[in-house]
Amino acid sequence: MTPDISLSCRDIERYLGEDESRVHALRGVSLDIAPGTVHAVVGPSGCGKSTLLYILGLLDSPDAGRVSIESESVSHLSDDELAHKRNRLIGFIFQFHFLMEDFTAQENVMIPMRKLGQLADAQMRDRAAELLGAVGLGDKLRRQSRHLSGGEQQRVAIARALANDPKVILADEPTGNLDTKNSERAFELLQNLVHDRGKALLLATHNKAIAEACDWIHEMKDGRIIASQPRDPRNAVSQVLITQ
Amino acid sequence: MTPPFYIALRFLSHRKRALLLSLSGVVFGVAFFICLQAQTRGFAEYFINSTLGSNGALVVGSRFEPRQTASIVPPKTSRTNVAHRQYFEGITNVNEIMRISRQFSNVVTCSPILRGTLSARSGFENATVDLYGIEPALHLQTTDLAHQVVDGNLDDFRNKPNSVVVGTRLAALLNVQVGDTVQLLSPGGQYRRFDVAALARSGVGPIDLTRIYCHARLAQILLRKPYAASMIIYKLHDVDRAPALAQHFETLFQHNATSWQEREESTLQLFRTLQISAAITVSLVILLAGFGIFNVLTMTVLSKIKEIAILRSMGYRRIDISAIFLWQGALVATLGSLIGCAMGAVLTWGVSKIPIHLRGLLSTDYFVVAWDWRHYLWATLLAMISVFIASYVPARRAAGLPPVVTLRGSSI
Numbered sequence: 001m002t003p004d005i006s007l008s009c010r011d012i013e014r015y016l017g018e019d020e021s022r023v024h025a026l027r028g029v030s031l032d033i034a035p036g037t038v039h040a041v042v043g044p045s046g047c048g049k050s051t052l053l054y055i056l057g058l059l060d061s062p063d064a065g066r067v068s069i070e071s072e073s074v075s076h077l078s079d080d081e082l083a084h085k086r087n088r089l090i091g092f093i094f095q096f097h098f099l100m101e102d103f104t105a106q107e108n109v110m111i112p113m114r115k116l117g118q119l120a121d122a123q124m125r126d127r128a129a130e131l132l133g134a135v136g137l138g139d140k141l142r143r144q145s146r147h148l149s150g151g152e153q154q155r156v157a158i159a160r161a162l163a164n165d166p167k168v169i170l171a172d173e174p175t176g177n178l179d180t181k182n183s184e185r186a187f188e189l190l191q192n193l194v195h196d197r198g199k200a201l202l203l204a205t206h207n208k209a210i211a212e213a214c215d216w217i218h219e220m221k222d223g224r225i226i227a228s229q230p231r232d233p234r235n236a237v238s239q240v241l242i243t244q
Numbered sequence: 245m246t247p248p249f250y251i252a253l254r255f256l257s258h259r260k261r262a263l264l265l266s267l268s269g270v271v272f273g274v275a276f277f278i279c280l281q282a283q284t285r286g287f288a289e290y291f292i293n294s295t296l297g298s299n300g301a302l303v304v305g306s307r308f309e310p311r312q313t314a315s316i317v318p319p320k321t322s323r324t325n326v327a328h329r330q331y332f333e334g335i336t337n338v339n340e341i342m343r344i345s346r347q348f349s350n351v352v353t354c355s356p357i358l359r360g361t362l363s364a365r366s367g368f369e370n371a372t373v374d375l376y377g378i379e380p381a382l383h384l385q386t387t388d389l390a391h392q393v394v395d396g397n398l399d400d401f402r403n404k405p406n407s408v409v410v411g412t413r414l415a416a417l418l419n420v421q422v423g424d425t426v427q428l429l430s431p432g433g434q435y436r437r438f439d440v441a442a443l444a445r446s447g448v449g450p451i452d453l454t455r456i457y458c459h460a461r462l463a464q465i466l467l468r469k470p471y472a473a474s475m476i477i478y479k480l481h482d483v484d485r486a487p488a489l490a491q492h493f494e495t496l497f498q499h500n501a502t503s504w505q506e507r508e509e510s511t512l513q514l515f516r517t518l519q520i521s522a523a524i525t526v527s528l529v530i531l532l533a534g535f536g537i538f539n540v541l542t543m544t545v546l547s548k549i550k551e552i553a554i555l556r557s558m559g560y561r562r563i564d565i566s567a568i569f570l571w572q573g574a575l576v577a578t579l580g581s582l583i584g585c586a587m588g589a590v591l592t593w594g595v596s597k598i599p600i601h602l603r604g605l606l607s608t609d610y611f612v613v614a615w616d617w618r619h620y621l622w623a624t625l626l627a628m629i630s631v632f633i634a635s636y637v638p639a640r641r642a643a644g645l646p647p648v649v650t651l652r653g654s655s656i
Contacts, residue, residue: 050651050652051652054648054651054652057557059556059557059647059648059651060648079561079562080561080562080563083556083559083560083561083562084559084561085559086557086558086559087558087559087560088559090559092554092557092558094554094557094651096550098550098551098553098554098651099554100251100551100554100555101551102254102255102257102258103254107254111247111251111555111558112558112559114247114250115247115558115559115560115564116559117247160558172651
């Protein structure tokens with residue numbers, strides 16, 4: 001494992017359900033993601049994309065295998081320590097946006113910052129305004145999240161994922177609920193942020209066009225990564241790809 | 245402001261109907277608790293103050309001597325001290341006892357009384373009366389008789405040895421007023437006439453119905469007693485220490501001594517029972533309010549499942565999620581208690597203005613209430629505990645929700 005790897009996992013096994021409905025969701029998945037790269041995980045529904053994302057995002061624990069963030073294993077960490085890692089190092093974007101509906105766009109972006117507690121209130125407001133400005137919502141800071149359109153909500157979710165300047169961004173079908181125009185716009189935004197700010201982005205998607213625009217495409221089937229290929233072969237130098 | 249508190253505040257303020265429902269339960273529970281306690285405690289305190297003002301906090305009565313010790317060993321449960329006493333009516337060394345007892349720091353003042361039961365007559369009306377032969381100056385220092393006079397003048401009583409002060413209900417029974425004459429029948433069968441100088445209302449029904457005050461010297465003649473006092477009543481600085489002082493006086497003076505707590509035990513128990521009963525009833529209202537909050541918070545948890553999951557994904561710990569719901573409970577309890585205390589005070593004031601014509605154990609024309617900060621403290625504590633328990637279960641449930649299940653939806 002090289003030090004310039006933001007996120008890595010080795011031999012991840014995960015079972016879901018109980019007894020007869022027990023499913024082997026992930027079968028020995030290994031993956032390395034370097035800073036400044038965009039990775040897409042593609043595959044049919046139920047192949048384990050989301051499960052992999054939640055394990056890499058420290059929201060779920062694998063039954064076997066190891067997850068490392070910035071070359072540090074997180075397998076032994078307590079629930080509270082994992083929560084702190086999530087807050088500081090990981091940004092999530094979900095298909096259904098999942099904004100806090102009682103809060104404005106700006107307040108939604110401030111929620112992870114409040115938890116981290118490193119900025120004063122005024123600084124948090126300024127940073128949230130800056131991030132929302134970057135995603136083109138500078139004029140809708142004080143709008144209640146429920147009064148935003150789907151595309152706007154997704155952009156707020158992107159700004160929120162970047163609130164604590166995380167090393168890793170995990171996106172589960174980030175454009176799944178958006179029309180083509182908004183999909184392209186959201187993806188372009190993410191891609192620029194990753195490349196400009198040196199983030200590592202892993203996204204699960206069914207959108208072929210978006211997957212092909214990523215630096216790496218990992219194809220999953222039945223809980224396994226069956227193929228991994230770079231979009232541009234020149235990127236392969238900075239990637240360490242381990243397949244089973 | 246901590247992040248959970250901030251989020252709790254926002255959750256609450258955006259669910260106004262639920263907030264109002266939760267708040268109203270706590271507000272009414274706390275207000276009713278305060279108001280009901282003020283009433284039951286008010287009547288109890290009124291009775292205590294009235295009885296202390298009329299009969300003193302401590303009474304030294306008949307002299308006793310230990311009887312000869314029995315040859316048979318009494319059972320362990322028997323009150324051996326009392327069983328072996330022989331009582332002698334009257335206090336012969338009253339001045340000496342009063343002189344010594346005044347040296348006790350808890351004693352404010354004391355007054356000798358010659359007490360006896362007589363028949364009274366006025367016109368065609370007859371009644372059995374409880375005659376108190378008093379030294380006016382001392383008695384007025386020891387009791388609230390001066391404040392109890394509702395008609396007439398105590399100076400007239402002081403200056404005219406042949407006058408009496410009559411309880412208001414007795415005066416009504418005998419149909420006498422200030423300036424009228426009442427006849428008291430001596431044990432020898434002779435009537436003696438007294439002028440009614442004043443009417444007194446103690447507030448305690450049995451006292452007002454039977455009591456007549458006259459000068460001690462005349463009482464001694466009328467009752468044909470060889471001693472000047474049958475009891476001494478005491479005014480104390482700390483009435484709660486009366487039982488200990490009574491015990492001490494018994495040992496010291498070898499006279500029967502009774503504290504007001506012992507004297508009024510049955511009535512005090514009745515008030516205590518009423519107060520506990522009222523407290524239990526109103527506590528149930530507060531518990532019901534807690535149940536309402538439990539429902540509201542449980543519904544909030546269900547409606548906020550996605551938001552809880554997203555908070556967890558953003559790094560909020562389980563304890564933070566619990567805190568969000570516990571804070572909501574705490575805010576409702578605090579706000580509800582504050583409003584409830586204010587409403588309780590207003591209700592109590594309103595109740596104290598309700599006119600009632602009570603002429604039983606107690607005599608009063610208005611509802612009697614007690615203003616006691618402890619009622620507010622207890623109501624608030626009860627509300628806090630009830631709401632905490634009601635919030636704890638939904639808070640735990642929210643904290644235990646696995647975020648992945650919510651986020652995953654149908655995908656694997």
